[in-house]
Amino acid sequence: MADWTDGYVTDIDYVQAFHRELTPTIHALAAALRGVQAPDPAAPLAWCELGCGPGYAANLLAAANPHLTIEAMDFNPAHVVAARRLARAAGSHNIRFHDDSFEAFAGRTDLPDFDVIALHGVLSWISADNRRWVVEILRRRLKPGGLVYVSYNTLPGWAPILPLRRLLADHAATLTGPTQTRVAAALAFAQRLKAEGIGYFAANPAAADHLDTLATLPASYLAHEYFNADWIPFYSADVAAEMSAAKVTWLGSAQILDHLDYLNVSPGHGEAIADLATSAERETLRDFVTGQRFRRDLFIKGATAVDPGESEAAWDALRVALIVPRAEAPDSVRGLFGAADLRPDIYGPILDALEAAPRSLAELRADPGLAGLDVAVLREAVVVTIAADFVQPCLPVAGLAARAARTDAFNAEVLRQAPYRTELDTLASPVTGGGVLVDHPARLMLLARAQEAEDIPAQVADWLDGAATLADLRVAYERFQSSLLPMLRTLGIGH
């Protein structure tokens, strides 16, 4: 009989990671771009995460969205212990973690029906039986109108790498001992074969490059990514077919960049894709065209079109915020097909306005620097800034103070751990309801300020213990004060 792990790695905990495609306001934007009615991210939604790992993302979202009730689950009890500890330290009462298998969770009768069910980095790493339990959870628990967010490794993009994973997993299976040691030995074995110029690496340079990348990644990530019993990349049409048993249909990508066709496919290929009859056919051909390796898909149970009048009002009301300092905003955006320069006459005034504070699209339209700009052009420009990951959609202003009290507590806990944990790299914003990536020295500077350290760069140097010079940290702190901290304050982070 199989043990509870079903061949999934459990002797090494998964990395703590936040993925912005889990953010409710991003889901709402993705749905709006497809003209489809979706759950309102400011409403008191019931939200669920399957296979939540150690729960960093679910905890961050619980703090930044106290109006959500979150049920998160993962069958690894060590993950659930870590997740509950963070929830307790952050004072979060709107989240519960369950150490259930998918099968056990599907059978529970004490759960609400959900508006959103999310699973990131799960589907490709579990067995066909467990995939059926996931779909069964969706079938039983998702409300009509509810969203599913699901990410997975994609074919044909992963095809050249499939044998590399087999090589690594087969070698690890011949060894005994902890997963971490077997991972290192398997990588060394593959590196040796690569150096010897074996046929597979010679014929698949992408696999050889990929092996070099693996050497730079943490064992906790590698173990879960490559060394489980199951590792299955999918054609997107096959995922859509499995999902249909839960009465959900493909809505669109949760990665906003994917919505900008001109950056991802050539005009000719765009036409060939558009000519196909179903979204399953279109999305699969698109993956052949782009070579996409990882999809982040949204499905919906019962798609209905947004009323055109409501849609206009919703676009006007959409507030957006800068999540990088103004000076660091890029001047171009790149997709899987090509890049586009961001016209300074359009993007400059938008970024200038956002540097001061988050703005709604209606407010941006009223900005003198943007007077006369076509509404559709402004909308497109704002979507591009979000696609390029330097702007994020916001929650409404109402409720901000209550959210800030919760994100302050969550961020204080994340910062408290910063001196000895580098991986908790995302802080919660009460303005966006999502996460903001803040690098390690900057997190330590926030902590030193919160502790009212007399000499902040010196305190950070002490924590970094030789990893950076005091002179460099003094320069970095100047920059932190002049550009990063003001930006973080517009996001309700750092006082």
Ligand SMILES: C[S@@+](CC[C@H](N)C(=O)[O-])C[C@H]1O[C@@H](n2cnc3c(N)ncnc32)[C@H](O)[C@@H]1O
């Ligand atoms: C690759 S990790 C992804 C974790 C997290 N979602 C993230 O992206 O950071 C997959 C997670 O699924 C969990 N898992 C695997 N099989 C499961 C099962 N049958 N029931 C419940 N959880 C499972 C694992 O413990 C692991 O935490």
